[in-house]
Amino acid sequence: MNLPTVQFTKEQELFREEVRTFLQQELQKGTFQTKCDSWLSGSDPAFSRIIAEQGWIGMTWPKEYGGAERSSIDRYILTEEFLAIGAPVAAHWFADRQTGPLLLRFGTDYQKNFFLPKIVKGECFFAIGLSEPNSGSDLASVKTKAEKVEGGWIVNGAKTWTSNAQDAHYMVTLVRTEPVTEKKHQGLSQLIINLKSEGVTITPIRYLTGEHHFNDVFFDNVFVPDEMVVGTLGNGWAQGLAELAYERSGPERILSTFPLLNEAMEELKRQQDIEGLAQISKLVAELWSLRNLSIGVAKVLEEGGEVGVSAALVKSVGTKFEQKIPEIVRLLLDVYPQLHADRAVDRYLAESTLHAPGFTIRGGTSEVLYGIIAKGVLAG
Numbered sequence: 001m002n003l004p005t006v007q008f009t010k011e012q013e014l015f016r017e018e019v020r021t022f023l024q025q026e027l028q029k030g031t032f033q034t035k036c037d038s039w040l041s042g043s044d045p046a047f048s049r050i051i052a053e054q055g056w057i058g059m060t061w062p063k064e065y066g067g068a069e070r071s072s073i074d075r076y077i078l079t080e081e082f083l084a085i086g087a088p089v090a091a092h093w094f095a096d097r098q099t100g101p102l103l104l105r106f107g108t109d110y111q112k113n114f115f116l117p118k119i120v121k122g123e124c125f126f127a128i129g130l131s132e133p134n135s136g137s138d139l140a141s142v143k144t145k146a147e148k149v150e151g152g153w154i155v156n157g158a159k160t161w162t163s164n165a166q167d168a169h170y171m172v173t174l175v176r177t178e179p180v181t182e183k184k185h186q187g188l189s190q191l192i193i194n195l196k197s198e199g200v201t202i203t204p205i206r207y208l209t210g211e212h213h214f215n216d217v218f219f220d221n222v223f224v225p226d227e228m229v230v231g232t233l234g235n236g237w238a239q240g241l242a243e244l245a246y247e248r249s250g251p252e253r254i255l256s257t258f259p260l261l262n263e264a265m266e267e268l269k270r271q272q273d274i275e276g277l278a279q280i281s282k283l284v285a286e287l288w289s290l291r292n293l294s295i296g297v298a299k300v301l302e303e304g305g306e307v308g309v310s311a312a313l314v315k316s317v318g319t320k321f322e323q324k325i326p327e328i329v330r331l332l333l334d335v336y337p338q339l340h341a342d343r344a345v346d347r348y349l350a351e352s353t354l355h356a357p358g359f360t361i362r363g364g365t366s367e368v369l370y371g372i373i374a375k376g377v378l379a380g
Contacts, residue, residue, distance in 0.1 A: 003296030003310060012077055019081040022054065027085065034086035034344075036351040037256045040362070041213045042088030043164045045125070051089065052122030057096050061104065065112060066120035072302035076251065076295060083255035084262070086348075090213065091167050095119045095126040097250065098243045099172055102190075106231035106239055111192070115170075127195070129159040129173030129217065130240070137365045139174075140184045140237065144219065146175040146191060152225040153177070153191065158218045161362070165202050165215040171195055172243075174236050188236035192228040193219070209339060209354060241308070247363050249297040249311035253318035254290045256359060257325040260348035261287070264329045267345050276332045283325060290318050309376030316369040319359040326352035 008016075026032060032047050051057060060075050061067025082089050100119055103111050118124035135141045144157025155175060165171065171193050178187030195202065199222040205214035231239045261283060268276040294314050297307050326349055329335070337350035360366045 003293065004299045005292070006073060006295045006299050008073070008077070012073060015074060016077045016081060019056075019078055020085075023081060023085050023087055026050070032088050034259055035088070036086060036259050036348050037355040038086045038088050038090065038259075039083060039093050039252045039256070040090055040163055041211065041351075041355065042086070043090040043167050043213060044088035045091045045122075045167055047088050048092040048125070049122035051092065052120065057092050057122055058100050058116065058120040061100055061116060061120070065116035067116075072298050073295070076298045080251050080255065083251055084258055086259040090164050091125050092119070092122055094128050094163070094168075095124065098128070098247055099126040102172065102230065102239065102243050105242065106190075108227065110227055111230070115192075124170065125164070125168045127162050127165040127168035127171040127215075127217075129162060129171045129193070131159060131161045133158055133160050133216070137361075137368050139240075140188070142174055142176050142184075142188055144173070144175045146177050146189065146224065148177075149223075152223055152228075155191065155193065155219045155222045155224055158216060160214075160216050161205070162202075162215045162217045163213050163362075165195060165217050166204065166212070168195055171217065172230065174240055177233055177236075185237040187234055188240075189233045190230040190236045190239055191224045192230060193222060193224055194228075197222050197224075199223075207354060211339075211354075244311070244364065248315035248369075249294060249301070249307060251291070251294055253315045253363070254287060254294060254321060256319075256322045257348075257352040257356070258287075260329055260345070260352045261325050263345045263348055264325075264333060267333055273332075279328065279332055283321075283328065286321055290314070290321060294318070309373055312364070312369040312372040312376075315363055316360075316366050316373065319363075319366070322359045323356045326356055 031050065032044060035042055055068055056078055058067045059070045060072055063069055096119065100116060103115060115124060130139060132143055144155065144159065146153040146155045159173065173191050173193050174188055175191055176187055177189040181187065199220040201218040203216040204212045205216060206212050265280050268280060297310050297314055300307050329349060333345065335349050336346050337353060338346055339350045341347040341350065
């Protein structure tokens with residue numbers, strides 16, 4: 001890997017202060033409550049619409065679709081500030097992070113003109129339909145089928161672990177449009193499915209705590225019109241891999257438990273615990289290195305470069321780091337983790353502990369990512 005080092009400009013630092021000030025003001029107004037893992041479990045459609053009013057959804061996209069044509073580094077700064085404070089941005093997250101770029105690259109003019117302006121306004125949210133029941137991490141073992149009929153496709157099957165489908169309007173869904181062969185990656189296509197269509201059933205998968213952002217989504221003879229095919233029929237696997245580059249390398253792979261880390265540092269300062277701060281400082285140093293790696297990938301993405309291996313590295317190392325934070329904090333502080341605790345550090349520890357097991361699974365398990373990294377090293 002040869003990733004660039006990124007230095008923020010004065011204008012970008014001013015933008016960071018603008019975002020930070022806005023979020024602090026909204027927090028003081030009681031517009032939202034902070035939490036760990038807010039990009040996945042913090043779905044608040046009303047707050048997403050407030051973000052849209054600032055012009056902060058689809059901000060890198062062309063102006064003809066409502067975007068602001070700002071740089072990926074500007075978007076990176078925005079994302080960092082959302083995650084650092086723990087703002088509930090999950091409702092619009094997938095549409096902004098990967099559905100929009102997917103449509104800009106592979107979508108038809110109709111799809112771009114129909115969906116992108118709605119996404120930018122916070123009026124249209126997307127879910128991602130990849131994983132299936134009984135498939136584990138074998139994403140290519142897709143059993144959800146789409147059969148050709150006049151004017152479109154009839155879809156039958158199921159997707160699972162579908163984050164925030166309960167608030168989404170549409171789902172980019174990987175389906176099998178051709179019979180299975182020895183090369184099971186072939187014959188897959190991406191369809192945009194209206195989640196309000198007849199035959200779609202969304203069932204929550206709840207945590208033991210009762211929290212809900214995962215879902216099962218079932219398709220029973222769901223009709224999808226031809227204009228909702230994304231890209232080329234049979235090219236769904238390659239298109240999906242391109243999409244995963246945006247999913248695996250962002251700051252959400254290193255900052256999901258940052259609110260806990262930050263609050264733990266503040267608590268140790270209040271206690272004047274020098275030894276504890278020395279332990280926390282090691283985490284801060286590790287975070288700084290991961291952040292530089294992640295920003296470098298963002299820059300390469302902006303320039304149209306290939307980041308498959310480096311994105312896999314960010315995700316695999318970053319999510320291990322995220323899991324490490326609650327383990328270390330619980331040993332350094334006298335904490336009593338509760339989801340509805342008055343003290344922020346107690347609440348953040350509870351959220352981080354409950355969500356952490358999924359960090360190294362979602363977006364590709366660590367074992368799958370290790371394989372990608374190993375193949376990349378050997379090929380290089």
